[in-house]
Amino acid sequence: MNTGTDEPLHLAVVSAGLSVPSSTRLLADRLTEAVREQLADAGLVVEIQIVELRDLAADIANNLVTGFPSPALAEAIDTVTSADGLIAVTPVFSASYSGLFKSFFDVIDNDALTGKAVLAAATGGTARHSLALEHALRPLFAYLRAIVVPTAVYAASEDWGGNGDPLTDTLPNRIVRAGGELAGLMQAGTGAAARTTEHTTVVPFAQQLEALRPA
Numbered sequence: 001m002n003t004g005t006d007e008p009l010h011l012a013v014v015s016a017g018l019s020v021p022s023s024t025r026l027l028a029d030r031l032t033e034a035v036r037e038q039l040a041d042a043g044l045v046v047e048i049q050i051v052e053l054r055d056l057a058a059d060i061a062n063n064l065v066t067g068f069p070s071p072a073l074a075e076a077i078d079t080v081t082s083a084d085g086l087i088a089v090t091p092v093f094s095a096s097y098s099g100l101f102k103s104f105f106d107v108i109d110n111d112a113l114t115g116k117a118v119l120a121a122a123t124g125g126t127a128r129h130s131l132a133l134e135h136a137l138r139p140l141f142a143y144l145r146a147i148v149v150p151t152a153v154y155a156a157s158e159d160w161g162g163n164g165d166p167l168t169d170t171l172p173n174r175i176v177r178a179g180g181e182l183a184g185l186m187q188a189g190t191g192a193a194a195r196t197t198e199h200t201t202v203v204p205f206a207q208q209l210e211a212l213r214p215a
Contacts, residue, residue: 008045009186011035012083016053016090016101023123025052027155027175028089031121034179035085035186042187049083051076053100060100063107073107081112085119085186086146088137092124092154096136105140114145117185119178121153130154149181 013032017024032048039046053060059073069077080086090101120137124130133152141148151174159171 008047009039009085010083011046011048011085011087011186012051012080013048013087014051014053014080014089014101014104016098016104017123018054018091018098018100020054022091023155023157023160024089024091026160027121027123027153028087030175031087031089031119031153031179034175035087035119035183038176038180038183039186042183044187046186049079051079053104056104057100060103060107064103069107076104077108077112081108081116083116084189085117085182086113087119087121087182088141089121089123090137092122092129092132095129096132097122097140102140105144108144110144112144113141116144116146117182118146118148119151119153119182120148121155121178123155125157127154127156127158130156147185149178149185151178151181153178 011032013028015022015025015028017028028050032050036046036048056073056076059070063069063073088101090097093099118141120133120141122129122133122137124132133154138148138152153171153174155171
């Protein structure tokens, strides 16, 4: 939580894209910019750290087998668990998150994301996979006791060729709305700064809703 000091907020961004360039990373970047802009409008500075899971694939596999993270993986885990907010973006395979995405969160302690403000997003080739956000990603973060913003963002291939029509070209609006919701929760302190080493501070649901109201 920002307490009026000069301490910046910390935003971690996890991208599970496999290709370079990646539509998953593109969506992650646009969501990150939406959060940064809305925090800047509130007079807050945010430090952003990107975790590219494709670079950690072998480390994640080794950790699953040995139980010990490499230095690079340990740093990525610390980046995610210590942040005030998290953007997590995965490609959709077989109507669910990718195996790499799931494996990364499998090596994180079950309690490490408790109270974390999370924006969940996904990319896919067709809009038919958009429900993966609700039946896969949202339950995953609910199990980890994170606080997931109401607006989850899915981008199908056709969403990237928008025509500017506000009735059909909705991806930019969804990105701004979801970014605002995460920025609001980060300002309210539902992320890492709202926790102590002894116990988790429970933020009243009414306070969470108030944080999401437009300024």
